[in-house]
Amino acid sequence: MSKSSGSIIEIQGLRKVFRVGKVDVEALRGIDLDVEPGEFLAIVGPSGSGKSTLFHIIGGLTPPTAGAVRVANQDLTALGDAGRTRLRKTTVGFVFQKFNLLPILTAGDNIALARHIGGNRDGESDRFREVLELLGISERLKHKPSELSGGEQQRVAIARGIVNHPAILLADEPTGNLDSQNSQTVLALLRDLNERMGQTILMITHNPEAAAYAHRIVNMRDGRIVS
């Protein structure tokens, strides 16, 4: 694969080995993957397939053991802890299954905190206000997470994930803690963000219905991409 292909994620021969006690556990066994800018990709696989490990490596939460990984033209194999922190701050945004909002802050402050960490000291842009309208949480920003429904919390988490205009939004089982109605709302919103704003999204899920919202589905099993 050429480095000048224009892909936003380029992965070749990625391996990840964890040391558990005295045993080496190979979580990823040679992954090759390209993701184009503006693509909505779903990675599907059972527990232990390595999809979360792949998610963590692309998100700069853990380093790869071997192989080549480039995210938005940054070589992740060459990044240290500080470099991966910078990647999380500027290049990727996360949406988690358990929402992971800070319970002590209001929804608005959770989003403002992400903007502060991202070094964005300006006020909200018109584009972001449009996103808040799209997500339907403009009226809920003064509430704390405990006062919001699961669907509302996940929509706040999506807003937080894209507030710094990341190149890639990484969503880890974003509907895993939601009922079917809220799941459909959140998935539709992710697709809207992708289609209207051109946001690249990489979503991990074990739910085929959720994966169907994506442009492309990648299946993983035993640390490899199988289709």
Place this chain on the structure above:
Amino acid sequence: MILKLVFENLKHRPLRTGLSVFLIGIPVTLMLTLVGLSQGMLADSARRARGVGADIAVRPPGTSLISLSTAPMSQKLLDKLRAEPHVTLATGTMVHPVAAVTMVTGVDLDEFNKMSGGFKFIGGGPFQGPEDVILDEFYARQRGVKAGGTIEMLNRKWRVCGVAEPGKLARIVLPLATLQDLTGNSGKLSQIFLKVDSPANVETVIASLRAQLEGYPIYSMEEFTSLISVNNLPELRTFIQVMTVVSVIIGFAVVFLSMYTAVLQRTREIGILKSLGASQSYVLLIILIEALLLSLAGSFAGIGLSYGSRWLMMKLIPASLTQAIVPEWWPIAGFIAMTGAVLGALYPAFSAARQDPIEALAYE
């Protein structure tokens, strides 16, 4: 935004915050109370010494500024000193301890009145007999006794002939001869006070006395009262230094435990911050600012509590312990508390900053 996050964290766990502030406040109070007691009691001693109205104090050889537990000077020295040029009045006193920090003073009331202008009585009056005692207002209140009542002291009962305003020499005053007889010090004195004809002659008289009485500490009252300070009492200074170290250790331990627990409780939140791209220094800053705010609040609490300890002493033991409020020590005590707090927060802060984001996010 960091401040907001820190404030919200503190508000979110009010019991932990309140307890930490209170516990940090304790060593601050200890320091301020100790320093206040030192300064208050020394200032009170100086004020009472000035109340004698003397110009010169002659003390026995080998005595320190504040200790006078024996009566080694001969009373005959008084006549010699009275005969000195420019000396117009001379009176001797004897001091004897009755409790840990409580002393009784024997005086020749006529001589003492001439020098000091006399006690200002709130109730009762001067000695009527050899077993009479004059108390100052604070000591009378502490013992719950009024003029005409009796108190037990030195293994006998004394009639309280008068209660006087404080600020003159001593809190408990007995006839000199009675105290000398009672303690087996007949004809002996602890201290001699002199009055001279003009302030201009004080130094002349002191120079003359020093030449004649080798080894006797002889001070002008101005010099004597100015020397009664913490800086001239090395034992007290050392004690304050020890208490300062103890305060730092307590502050360190309280904040260490508090922040260590807080970091454990917030493992997941720290993981969230790191997933958002918070750097190690960002996380470190949050923890350190929180520790600083806790110690700042603890310092204010400690200052408030030092007013409480002063009020308590004034209410319960006004004659035994006099605590001053020493505002110039507020920033010092605050700085010491903050030093302990920052030291205590360092390890939890570093361990929070170094947390693995994946493990932290998985923390339940």
